[in-house]
Amino acid sequence: MPEPIRRIVAGLATLGLAIVVVVGLIAGEPSGSDRVGSLGNRIRCPVCQGEPISESSSETARAMMEIVAERVESGQSDGQIVDYFRDRYGDWVVLDPPFRGATLILWLLPVFALVGGIVVILGRVRGVHVEGNELEDPAP
Amino acid sequence: MSSALGYLGLLAALVSAAMLIVRGMTGLRRTERATPARTRLAALGLLVGTATAMFGLEFGLLTNDFSVEYIANNSATTTPFLFKVASAWAALEGSIILWVLVLAAFTYLVWLGHQRRGDGDRLGAGALMVMGMISLFFLALIVTVSNPFRLCITAAMVGCAESGSLPFAAFAAPLEGFGPNPLLQNHILMAVHPPLLYVGYIGLTVPFSFAMSALLLGQSGVEWLQRTRRWTLVAWIFLTAGILLGGLWSYEVLGWGGYWAWDPVENASLMPWLAATAFLHSAVVQLRRGMLQAWNFMLVIGAFALTILGTFLTRSGVIVSVHSFTQSAIGPMLLWFLMLIMVGSLTLFAFRIHLVASSPRLDSLASREGAFLLNNLLLTLFLFVVLAGTVYPMLIELFTGSQVGVGGPFFERIGLPLLLILIATIGFGSVAPYRSASRAVMWQRLRNPLRAVLAVVAMAVLLGARNRWILLTALVTGFAVAVIVRHLWASARAAADGQARQIPAAALRVMRNDTHYWGGQIAHVGVAVLALGIALSGNLGVEDELRFEPDQTSEFAGMELTYIESFVRQESNREVLGARIEIRRDGALISTLEPRLNRYFQTGQTVGTPSVNIRLGGDLYLSLVAISESSASLSVFWFPYIWLIWVGGGICVAGGAWAWLVKKPTRRRLVAEAHDGDAVSGGNRA
Numbered sequence: 001m002p003e004p005i006r007r008i009v010a011g012l013a014t015l016g017l018a019i020v021v022v023v024g025l026i027a028g029e030p031s032g033s034d035r036v037g038s039l040g041n042r043i044r045c046p047v048c049q050g051e052p053i054s055e056s057s058s059e060t061a062r063a064m065m066e067i068v069a070e071r072v073e074s075g076q077s078d079g080q081i082v083d084y085f086r087d088r089y090g091d092w093v094v095l096d097p098p099f100r101g102a103t104l105i106l107w108l109l110p111v112f113a114l115v116g117g118i119v120v121i122l123g124r125v126r127g128v129h130v131e132g133n134e135l136e137d138p139a140p
Numbered sequence: 141m142s143s144a145l146g147y148l149g150l151l152a153a154l155v156s157a158a159m160l161i162v163r164g165m166t167g168l169r170r171t172e173r174a175t176p177a178r179t180r181l182a183a184l185g186l187l188v189g190t191a192t193a194m195f196g197l198e199f200g201l202l203t204n205d206f207s208v209e210y211i212a213n214n215s216a217t218t219t220p221f222l223f224k225v226a227s228a229w230a231a232l233e234g235s236i237i238l239w240v241l242v243l244a245a246f247t248y249l250v251w252l253g254h255q256r257r258g259d260g261d262r263l264g265a266g267a268l269m270v271m272g273m274i275s276l277f278f279l280a281l282i283v284t285v286s287n288p289f290r291l292c293i294t295a296a297m298v299g300c301a302e303s304g305s306l307p308f309a310a311f312a313a314p315l316e317g318f319g320p321n322p323l324l325q326n327h328i329l330m331a332v333h334p335p336l337l338y339v340g341y342i343g344l345t346v347p348f349s350f351a352m353s354a355l356l357l358g359q360s361g362v363e364w365l366q367r368t369r370r371w372t373l374v375a376w377i378f379l380t381a382g383i384l385l386g387g388l389w390s391y392e393v394l395g396w397g398g399y400w401a402w403d404p405v406e407n408a409s410l411m412p413w414l415a416a417t418a419f420l421h422s423a424v425v426q427l428r429r430g431m432l433q434a435w436n437f438m439l440v441i442g443a444f445a446l447t448i449l450g451t452f453l454t455r456s457g458v459i460v461s462v463h464s465f466t467q468s469a470i471g472p473m474l475l476w477f478l479m480l481i482m483v484g485s486l487t488l489f490a491f492r493i494h495l496v497a498s499s500p501r502l503d504s505l506a507s508r509e510g511a512f513l514l515n516n517l518l519l520t521l522f523l524f525v526v527l528a529g530t531v532y533p534m535l536i537e538l539f540t541g542s543q544v545g546v547g548g549p550f551f552e553r554i555g556l557p558l559l560l561i562l563i564a565t566i567g568f569g570s571v572a573p574y575r576s577a578s579r580a581v582m583w584q585r586l587r588n589p590l591r592a593v594l595a596v597v598a599m600a601v602l603l604g605a606r607n608r609w610i611l612l613t614a615l616v617t618g619f620a621v622a623v624i625v626r627h628l629w630a631s632a633r634a635a636a637d638g639q640a641r642q643i644p645a646a647a648l649r650v651m652r653n654d655t656h657y658w659g660g661q662i663a664h665v666g667v668a669v670l671a672l673g674i675a676l677s678g679n680l681g682v683e684d685e686l687r688f689e690p691d692q693t694s695e696f697a698g699m700e701l702t703y704i705e706s707f708v709r710q711e712s713n714r715e716v717l718g719a720r721i722e723i724r725r726d727g728a729l730i731s732t733l734e735p736r737l738n739r740y741f742q743t744g745q746t747v748g749t750p751s752v753n754i755r756l757g758g759d760l761y762l763s764l765v766a767i768s769e770s771s772a773s774l775s776v777f778w779f780p781y782i783w784l785i786w787v788g789g790g791i792c793v794a795g796g797a798w799a800w801l802v803k804k805p806t807r808r809r810l811v812a813e814a815h816d817g818d819a820v821s822g823g824n825r826a
Binding site: 010013014017018020021023024025027028029037041042044051052055056057090091092093094095096097102103105106109110113114117118121122124125 | 395396397398401501502503504505513514517520521524525528529532536540542543544545546547548549550553554587590591594595597598600601602605606607608611612615683763765775
């Protein structure tokens, strides 16, 4: 095959593969079709040493897992189930800190740090805004 | 006897540390005083003194000298030999003895380097002074509030009830000791994991000490970096291995099926690792391009402060976990020490920053330096998230009294995406040239790996793989590995002068010619493999609770599990209750597993030992929950490809070892990379 055609075919093949992968990613399932298990991972076992109820073998944790399973069965949303436990044990029982109140800052700090870091790095780039900054090496 | 010996060793070490500070300080201030001969006795005395203390403790443990409180309460006549040895670091006071011994060993190694430099090495003298200060603090901690050689003055039936602070007082020895914490005498890894972690933690003292010395001297440049690069690497290797074995221990012993719980103490070991990893990368930028001088000082200070924070978290009793030692008076002292380190080093840094910080600017973000910066940004961000998530709940509780929960879901939701971006950066950064990378060069280096990994992942999608996390992880990790393999292949082909049969030998030569770069690439492959293991085992794993009557068979993950019988076994220090379970697939016997519950006599506690069938396709993991005459309850897990985590971690350690241990070939000068048609602009040396 002549070189230009070969390149076009290779490019199209790569593009085709990329489309399959992207579609696969978009159409794919998010992990954790097991709702009971992933909810169990988010709720702390109240009588153990910093374990979620899904991983503890204590009776309390088992009973709580059963409550989670029942409520998932009866069609409650994740938020409702988590709130049920939060009402009984307080915010402490959730291993995933809520996106409000005292723990809102915990979620926002990484974002601020990321933005700050990017600003510092961009500030160190010489002439980052100059004429598009197209950099071409001499031929490899 | 062992107590007196150990105590004398501690005192000798204490005096030596004080001497090291004084002599190191005069050497730092005046060139003619900076001679190795003046610090020899102090460095040697520190090592001999701490080794004597350790010997005294081990001797007492092995001879069942229960007149020593620590031994009476942490060992027993029935404790197996290996766990007697490991008992020396299984509890608070003894663990600090190991701590100072490792620190003294590092100090002596630094002194040997100081000696090789000859007279006038002010930087080395200053580093020895700083190491002397840190040693003095920990030794003072031992002899005042955390002395493992306290004598028992009131014996209990088992163990010691009351002890006296005077080392040579009249004593009373109980007949039998308590034995170690059951969790800690349940597995061989217990003897290995803490010392590895200590070497890693304490190894970070060396770059910190040299950095402080360089700041005191107002010395800019890379000498302190060059001299401590190897130590940072050693610390990193041991830290990596220690964390990995900790995960393995958790998996093999605790029986909950996991290897990492985002427990504050696990986080405490992860944070210095993240800082050390960031430093290993940013040091390259300074050594090669003279950039990031000030940032490197910050990272080294941060890494060392985080090791002290970790020590504080483990030993102060502020948190409840499997790792924490009992509450004691050393917590506040460690906190003060941490404050002192932070305030002292940062003040020094602030006063000297004008002397040491000179940063040439970056030519382009699309370059090796750009990738290193991105790597540092992501690692520091990850570190920041772990730090905030670990410390914030404690601060909230301290100031408001209310408890908030920050656990696995928080760290994973932020950490896992960061990990994937980091691995994607490996794919780009490993082969990007310094200064600026042109599109043509990058496309040449990346296109085939990209096509290959797209083809594989597209195939997986067409064959029905649907899990988004797994596909994404496979894409990113596969890309990083493919880029590295292609780069090695291209470099080797060029070095082999087109002779196909020479390529394997040439690849080895290329890798030996630049051990730092290729050691790094081996570690990168390890990280990719590890990430794939996390994604596969985490997303495809299944678990269930099964209750068996005798001879009952249950289906689980395509296998048949049959409960055969229960058994009881008496051992010297414990009673073992177990269930024998046969595992069949399609009727053929695969394995017989024996998950157990061990009841330790001295403490009466029961600790489980899960039983795992390891196969290429995954691990079948059985954990016994309860057992009686008529039935057995088990937690059963199926973790596909979880061995990738251990193998990936092992590859990481091997990469570090390659950079540390493999010697450059000296006789035959290699022509490897200069020939590589596309590896221009010294793209490889890192």
